[in-house]
Amino acid sequence: MKRLHCPICNSTEVYPIAGGYIGCIYRCKRCGYRGALVVEYNDEDEGRDGR
Numbered sequence: 001m002k003r004l005h006c007p008i009c010n011s012t013e014v015y016p017i018a019g020g021y022i023g024c025i026y027r028c029k030r031c032g033y034r035g036a037l038v039v040e041y042n043d044e045d046e047g048r049d050g051r
């Protein structure tokens with residue numbers, strides 16, 4: 001499962017708001033950023049502590 005992070009404030013409160021002809025647009029609830037660029041993380045990447 002992927003998690004989206006805002007490239008501006010690194011908040012995880014980023015949601016896709018449009019998926020039209022321009023592609024997928026995301027919006028950050030915290031700072032109001034809006035754009036197609038978001039930072040994606042996989043949940044698995046955060047759990048690698050040598051298990």
Ligand SMILES: [Zn+2]
Pocket residue numbers: 006007008009010011028029030031032033
């Ligand atoms: Zn933000």
